[in-house]
Amino acid sequence: MCNNGVVPTESPRARSTNETRDRILDVALDVLGDNPDAGMGDIASAAGVVRRTVYGHFPSRLDLVRTLTERAVTEMTAVLTEADTPDAEAGATWVEFVARLWPVAHRYRVLLALRRGEYGEAIHSLLGPLDELLADLVQRGQDSDVFAQHLPAGILSQLAYGVVFAIADSDLSNGPPGARAATITSLLMLGVPETRAIALMDDQP
Amino acid sequence: MCNNGVVPTESPRARSTNETRDRILDVALDVLGDNPDAGMGDIASAAGVVRRTVYGHFPSRLDLVRTLTERAVTEMTAVLTEADTPDAEAGATWVEFVARLWPVAHRYRVLLALRRGEYGEAIHSLLGPLDELLADLVQRGQDSDVFAQHLPAGILSQLAYGVVFAIADSDLSNGPPGARAATITSLLMLGVPETRAIALMDDQP
DNA sequence: CCTTCGTTGCACACCGGTGTGCAATCTACT
DNA sequence: AGTAGATTGCACACCGGTGTGCAACGAAGG
Numbered sequence: 021m022c023n024n025g026v027v028p029t030e031s032p033r034a035r036s037t038n039e040t041r042d043r044i045l046d047v048a049l050d051v052l053g054d055n056p057d058a059g060m061g062d063i064a065s066a067a068g069v070v071r072r073t074v075y076g077h078f079p080s081r082l083d084l085v086r087t088l089t090e091r092a093v094t095e096m097t098a099v100l101t102e103a104d105t106p107d108a109e110a111g112a113t114w115v116e117f118v119a120r121l122w123p124v125a126h127r128y129r130v131l132l133a134l135r136r137g138e139y140g141e142a143i144h145s146l147l148g149p150l151d152e153l154l155a156d157l158v159q160r161g162q163d164s165d166v167f168a169q170h171l172p173a174g175i176l177s178q179l180a181y182g183v184v185f186a187i188a189d190s191d192l193s194n195g196p197p198g199a200r201a202a203t204i205t206s207l208l209m210l211g212v213p214e215t216r217a218i219a220l221m222d223d224q225p
Numbered sequence: 226m227c228n229n230g231v232v233p234t235e236s237p238r239a240r241s242t243n244e245t246r247d248r249i250l251d252v253a254l255d256v257l258g259d260n261p262d263a264g265m266g267d268i269a270s271a272a273g274v275v276r277r278t279v280y281g282h283f284p285s286r287l288d289l290v291r292t293l294t295e296r297a298v299t300e301m302t303a304v305l306t307e308a309d310t311p312d313a314e315a316g317a318t319w320v321e322f323v324a325r326l327w328p329v330a331h332r333y334r335v336l337l338a339l340r341r342g343e344y345g346e347a348i349h350s351l352l353g354p355l356d357e358l359l360a361d362l363v364q365r366g367q368d369s370d371v372f373a374q375h376l377p378a379g380i381l382s383q384l385a386y387g388v389v390f391a392i393a394d395s396d397l398s399n400g401p402p403g404a405r406a407a408t409i410t411s412l413l414m415l416g417v418p419e420t421r422a423i424a425l426m427d428d429q430p
Numbered sequence: 431c432c433t434t435c436g437t438t439g440c441a442c443a444c445c446g447g448t449g450t451g452c453a454a455t456c457t458a459c460t
Numbered sequence: 461a462g463t464a465g466a467t468t469g470c471a472c473a474c475c476g477g478t479g480t481g482c483a484a485c486g487a488a489g490g
Contacts, residue, residue, distance in 0.1 A: 037435085133341055187384070213419075238459070264446080278467060
């Protein structure tokens with residue numbers, strides 16, 4: 021146990037272990053993204069591993085999903101804080117946010133389907149804090165008359181980033197057209213006029 | 226077999242049969258709406274009938290779902306044709322359409338969840354013709370510069386009435402606020418300016 | 431060398447939902 | 461009364477996914 025360096029250099033043994041664990045998580049996102057009802061066996065096969073091994077890392081299917089969700093929340097929260105410069109105009113912040121969110125939403129598109137059903141409760145609770153941050157952003161936009169007030173911020177934020185996931189989960193999920201569609205659609209839903217929305221998007225390509 | 230009247234008066238025997246059949250369908254919408262993964266047993270119980278009886282009317286679960294979908298398509302198509310007066314402005318037609326569509330979308334909200342998964346293909350194919358009608362309406366709106374053209378009509382129509390179902394499936398699905406939220410949100414997505422959208426809604430309350 | 435630990439390949443039990451078979455029952459119609 | 465048809469209450473087989481147990485293998489690490 022010689023851990024002299026400042027960095028907690030993991031033993032090559034543990035590193036290999038974490039690699040398979042991460043690979044399982046990555047491939048699970050992929051497989052479940054295509055078929056949310058895929059079984060542990062399908063995930064294991066796709067990861068080049070035996071079903072039993074998956075259970076070695078994740079005692080139950082719920083554990084797998086929960087870990088996936090935690091990752092998603094972490095990444096999305098990071099994306100939001102990166103994009104959120106409190107003194108900036110809310111519309112510009114939103115554009116920045118969706119641009120960074122897009123690839124993440126595409127990776128975690130499975131959560132849209134898993135939100136309902138068995139794991140819905142677990143997922144929803146993990147998503148809670150992020151929802152609040154989002155609602156705050158929309159609220160700021162409404163306070164500064166950048167976003168419309170036809171709906172309360174809590175609901176409007178849900179709809180706006182719900183549609184981003186919906187588009188990320190649809191056929192046109194690939195490439196810039198999808199990202200652009202998601203951005204402008206959500207902006208319109210937030211009450212940003214079309215001309216203004218387009219201007220915002222062209223500011224930060 | 227005395228069928229003298231002009232109306233094909235069904236024998237009270239067959240009528241009673243159809244009643245249970247219809248009750249199963251109605252209650253299935255309700256049960257599946259709350260839990261899309263509910264089994265045939267749950268539906269049977271809720272309908273005050275034994276599981277075996279359900280299989281008497283619908284040989285397989287797929288048959289049940291298909292029948293439900295066919296009903297939905299029929300009702301929604303009717304709603305669309307009622308609201309569609311080809312010479313009217315597209316925005317007003319859309320408002321009229323969503324207003325009539327709302328209760329139907331709420332009843333058939335389960336289709337949103339069932340769209341993915343096993344029955345997705347069957348549902349999607351049945352929904353095809355309706356999708357085309359919807360795309361046509363949106364196209365007309367775009368041609369007359371009432372709807373924005375940031376997205377092709379086929380995609381925009383999907384998003385616009387997808388959000389109606391999404392709201393009908395959400396918590397605020399009950400009462401006028403939900404219907405109003407769905408109408409204005411979809412209008413905004415279609416590129417109708419907020420002030421114009423509100424004016425349209427107030428025209429036909 | 432020998433231990434440790436992740437991985438493997440079986441095995442198994444369990445569960446829940448699906449769909450079927452069949453005799454019994456009840457009710458409406460003849 | 462007798463019959464046809466819907467409903468019932470079991471029974472059963474089947475399937476697929478879940479989660480566990482255990483012996484064996486194989487490579488890193490002391």
